Amino acid sequence: MKLALMAWLVFFFGFASEILVDYLMRSYDGNIKTGGLPPSVWFLIQIALAALSLLLAFKATSPLRKLWIRILCVAAQSVVAFVMYFIIGLSYICTAGIDCF
Numbered sequence: 001m002k003l004a005l006m007a008w009l010v011f012f013f014g015f016a017s018e019i020l021v022d023y024l025m026r027s028y029d030g031n032i033k034t035g036g037l038p039p040s041v042w043f044l045i046q047i048a049l050a051a052l053s054l055l056l057a058f059k060a061t062s063p064l065r066k067l068w069i070r071i072l073c074v075a076a077q078s079v080v081a082f083v084m085y086f087i088i089g090l091s092y093i094c095t096a097g098i099d100c101f
Contacts (some may be wrong), residue, residue: 003060011053
């Protein structure tokens, strides 16, 4: 249970920190549409956070005996996390005025 909670916290606090750094860099630049983290760094951080979180989530399922049940639990959590990540990321981009529809 603790590792599953840790996986969620690592990803979302890491993502929130990344958003904060990006926003502060854009604000310091003076133009919210420019500056910020480079796209390669932006996505590399997210990939690293996701990989670490998936590893922690998979370790959290160690009491489950069957591998397919463990994978199913992690996959279900991953789908929920991806939807939340998508909504939070899109909200940040649109509400900050970086790029809107």
